[in-house]
Amino acid sequence: MQRTLELRFLGTREEFEQAYTQLRHALDAVQLDAAARYNVELVFEEIVANVVSHGAPASHESDLHVRVTLELGLESIRLTFEDNGVPFDPRARPDPPPPQSLDHEGGFGLLLVRHAASSIDYQRTGAGCNRFTVTLPRAPGSTNRIR
């Protein structure tokens, strides 16, 4: 696999699933720690599922475009997610408190992303896109993670 992989797809469940499969095939060609690979897939899953579920303006579902760039460095892995959906700054969402009853409503996705990441960044670009960048340690456990 090249050091950089770019995936472009429509923000539909079907294209999300196809892109996810393509990502996993590409990762098969990379020597990656099992935990690092799990985290790449987890972050991709959580971020793109959120974009697909909530990103499209109500009347323009077929116009939601997503681009994901994976960059493999020697010590870190950077995933950049760009979409033209409604503005969403994931940093503004606090982690849910630990569940105390079965009435807990969930919202664990961003919590899992934050736990896996060494840093996250968000911009609303001048072109009207969300750009969310997640950096993961290539050797999980060796880097202080954000909480």
Place this chain on the structure above:
Amino acid sequence: MKKQSDVAGGCAWRWENTMQMQVADAGEGILKVALAGRLDTAGVARIETRLTAQVVPRGARAIVDLSQVDFVGSLAIRMFITIARALGRQGGKLVLYGAQPLVAQVFTTASLHNIVPVQPDAAAAAAAARS
């Protein structure tokens, strides 16, 4: 298995998500459910209705073997909480066991064990389901 096509320059990719489920009576009122595959968005979509139908209507005390589950994300956690809540209303219980280390780490990060028992093996899971 359904084929994917034309993702990148005509390359054909296969759908990989073929979640599987087996259900067996483990005796002493315990229902054992073995899951295999990936519990990502697609996997949850493929298994949630069937899993719910197997355990919830009968108010089962169900133990779920996750030893063959390679991946869980937040939707899987939500699914287990939803099923556990529905079971609890009917006097049943959901207990998870046998999670692989990276799957167990996700459960720990979400503090799932606060509300759904997560046990190392079938014996411990059955004991928790009976309690």
